[in-house]
Amino acid sequence: MPSRRNHSAIPPMSDEIDLNALSDDDLVQQMHDDLYDGLKEEIEEGVRILLGRRWTPYDVLTKALVEGMRIVGEDFRDGILFVPEVLMSANAMKAGMAILRPLLVETGAPKIGKMVIGTVKGDIHDIGKNLVCMMMEGAGFEVVDLGINNPVENYLKAIEEHKPDIVGMSALLTTTMPYMKVVIDTLKDKGIRDDYIVLVGGAPLNEDFARQIGADAYCRDAAVAVQTAKDLIKRRHNQRAAT
Ligand code: B1M
Numbered sequence: 001m002p003s004r005r006n007h008s009a010i011p012p013m014s015d016e017i018d019l020n021a022l023s024d025d026d027l028v029q030q031m032h033d034d035l036y037d038g039l040k041e042e043i044e045e046g047v048r049i050l051l052g053r054r055w056t057p058y059d060v061l062t063k064a065l066v067e068g069m070r071i072v073g074e075d076f077r078d079g080i081l082f083v084p085e086v087l088m089s090a091n092a093m094k095a096g097m098a099i100l101r102p103l104l105v106e107t108g109a110p111k112i113g114k115m116v117i118g119t120v121k122g123d124i125h126d127i128g129k130n131l132v133c134m135m136m137e138g139a140g141f142e143v144v145d146l147g148i149n150n151p152v153e154n155y156l157k158a159i160e161e162h163k164p165d166i167v168g169m170s171a172l173l174t175t176t177m178p179y180m181k182v183v184i185d186t187l188k189d190k191g192i193r194d195d196y197i198v199l200v201g202g203a204p205l206n207e208d209f210a211r212q213i214g215a216d217a218y219c220r221d222a223a224v225a226v227q228t229a230k231d232l233i234k235r236r237h238n239q240r241a242a243t
Contacts, residue, residue, distance in 0.1 A: 106138070141226075
């Protein structure tokens with residue numbers, strides 16, 4: 001089992017640790033280690049403990065899970081972790097997210113817009129996209145999740161079927177991010193590009209790239225995606241009201 005650099009001061013054998021006995025800070029450190037080691041059950045337990053201590057689902061998500069995944073990402077990049085290990089971390093992360101999902105999407109608010117979103121063709125990374133889905137749902141958007149590895153045809157079919165306000169795309173690889181332009185160019189060719197707000201996100205993207213491919217905005221993270229979606233929907237409504 002991989003061992004994290006700068007491991008926390010807590011002894012490494014997670015199954016010998018009573019997670020309940022740890023302070024909040026130590027528990028979060030331990031969860032970073034457990035995520036690193038792909039320990040699904042420990043992550044589930046940690047999430048439940050933090051929620052029981054009245055942490056908000058958003059804080060559990062960002063401080064315990066997303067931060068833990070950031071550390072995994074660094075060591076994956078540096079060749080310390082490899083695909084099978086990262087897959088285990090990803091599964092542990094997803095298990096934690098599954099507990100948080102109903103809490104984050106719980107909202108009695110009327111729907112403020114609809115988004116179709118998917119990870120683009122050739123790309124199977126979905127943790128970030130799933131997070132965006134959860135946060136958007138929590139903010140009152142209806143979300144149609146196309147999953148991973150989506151060719152342009154999937155976006156077109158979903159647009160036709162669901163008539164969304166927003167088309168969202170996620171890409172985590174430098175080799176797959178250009179495919180976002182394929183989708184946007186196809187919308188342009190069909191004369192429907194301006195019918196939708198197009199939002200893009202994923203670690204290798206930036207604002208320049210989003211501008212170059214003709215997206216409406218680049219979203220650095222899920223919280224930015226929510227705020228950007230709200231702002232652009234509002235702007236659209238105002239424009240329509242003015243005409
Ligand atoms: Co992959 N992987 N991976 N990987 N992986 C990266 C992306 C990489 C940067 C790691 C590295 O440093 N080397 C690297 C890409 C390098 C590059 O392109 N320059 C890489 C590589 C190379 C690969 C493979 C090619 C490895 C191989 O096979 N040799 C392979 C590719 C498979 C494929 O897609 N065809 C691969 C496979 C995998 C796993 C399957 C093992 C696993 C994915 C599991 C899964 O997703 N179900 C995996 C993982 C987990 C990662 C890292 C470690 C973590 C990604 C993640 O989940 N981050 C990643 C390293 C990294 O990113 N630092 C890496 C946490 C997540 C919350 O953040 O996804 O950025 P993120 O999402 C954020 C924002 O970006 C934004 O909001 C999210 C939430 O705040 N956002 C959006 C994302 N999408 C959005 C869409 C929006 C809006 C905002 O629409 C509106």
